[in-house]
Amino acid sequence: AQKVTQAQTEISVVEKEDVTLDCVYETRDTTYYLFWYKQPPSGELVFLIRRNSFDEQNEISGRYSWNFQKSTSSFNFTITASQVVDSAVYFCALSPNTGNQFYFGTGTSLTVIP
Amino acid sequence: DGGITQSPKYLFRKEGQNVTLSCEQNLNHDAMYWYRQDPGQGLRLIYYSQIVNDFQKGDIAEGYSVSREKKESFPLTVTSAQKNPTAFYLCASRIFGLAGGQTEQFFGPGTRLTVL
Numbered sequence: 282a283q284k285v286t287q288a289q290t291e292i293s294v295v296e297k298e299d300v301t302l303d304c305v306y307e308t309r310d311t312t313y314y315l316f317w318y319k320q321p322p323s324g325e326l327v328f329l330i331r332r333n334s335f336d337e338q339n340e341i342s343g344r345y346s347w348n349f350q351k352s353t354s355s356f357n358f359t360i361t362a363s364q365v366v367d368s369a370v371y372f373c374a375l376s377p378n379t380g381n382q383f384y385f386g387t388g389t390s391l392t393v394i395p
Numbered sequence: 396d397g398g399i400t401q402s403p404k405y406l407f408r409k410e411g412q413n414v415t416l417s418c419e420q421n422l423n424h425d426a427m428y429w430y431r432q433d434p435g436q437g438l439r440l441i442y443y444s445q446i447v448n449d450f451q452k453g454d455i456a457e458g459y460s461v462s463r464e465k466k467e468s469f470p471l472t473v474t475s476a477q478k479n480p481t482a483f484y485l486c487a488s489r490i491f492g493l494a495g496g497q498t499e500q501f502f503g504p505g506t507r508l509t510v511l
Contacts, residue, residue: 290435314497324483326438326502333496372437376497381426381445382453383500385437 283308285375287386294363295394302358302389304373310334312378315349315356320370320388332356363393398422399503401486406508408473408480416471416506418486427469428487428500431455438485444469473508481510 284307294300306315317329330340332349340347344361360367370388399420408414418427426445430438440453444463458477463469469488473480484507487500 285437316499318502324485324505324507326485326487326500328499328501331497331499378497381443381451382440383428383497385430387435387437 283310283375283377283382283384285373285384285386287371287373287389289389290387291390291392293392293394296365297362299359299361300363300391302360302371302373302391304356304358304386306354306356306373306375308375308377310377310379314376314378316374316376316383317347317356317358318372318374320372322369326372329358360391363391365393365395367391368393399486399488399501401484401503401506403506404504406506408508408510410510411475413472413474414508416473416484416486416508418469418471418503420467420469420488420501420503422488422490422501423466424488424501425466425491426489427463428489429453429459429461429469429471430485430487432483432485432505441471441484480508483507 286305313334315332318326320326337349346359348357370390372388373386374383376383402417428443429441432438439455441459442461444450450461460472485505486503489498489500492498
């Protein structure tokens with residue numbers, strides 16, 4: 282079975298604070314891909330990152346960073362020095378290498394307070 | 396500009412009516428997807444298509460139908476059999492990677508359907 286859990290439903294932080302969004306996944310596949318998407322109030326999902334199961338290196342892109350740990354089946358997302366424009370719903374997704382389906386978590390709504 | 400377009404942005408339907416949501420992409424992507432999003436929930440897969448004239452049911456296909464007559468188009472029909480169709484509908488597409496592996500999906504702006 283494939284499953285993605287984002288236990289944090291809503292998070293509020295004050296601008297400039299760091300915030301980490303948690304993502305825990307379940308899969309029996311040995312090869313799989315993980316993704317993060319941002320959904321601003323406009324509704325369109327914006328792709329942020331793709332990571333395959335064989336690459337456990339952490340990645341940093343500007344204020345964004347991702348921590349992938351296979352041992353705990355987690356793919357957490359950290360925003361450093363948060364800004365009001367970061368306010369959105371963030372989704373984590375899993376796609377096994379076989380088939381064409383993507384499995385999304387229920388999302389974490391982040392509000393950055395000025 | 397390349398991208399995915401969905402129309403209309405807002406759609407109102409009376410109970411008992413069928414309605415078709417449009418999804419077009421000019422990215423030359425292979426696969427296309429339809430998702431439904433309800434408040435506080437994640438994206439649930441309705442249908443997906445890997446190739447023209449072929450499509451597969453997702454987790455919540457009942458009450459919906461699709462067609463894929465052209466590579467760039469994947470319309471979704473919400474039929475009167477769908478008991479609770481009010482939701483936000485998102486279309487996505489992706490290209491098949493040449494080296495294999497799952498490539499990311501790109502999403503359209505969505506259609507918000509309200510049944511009156």
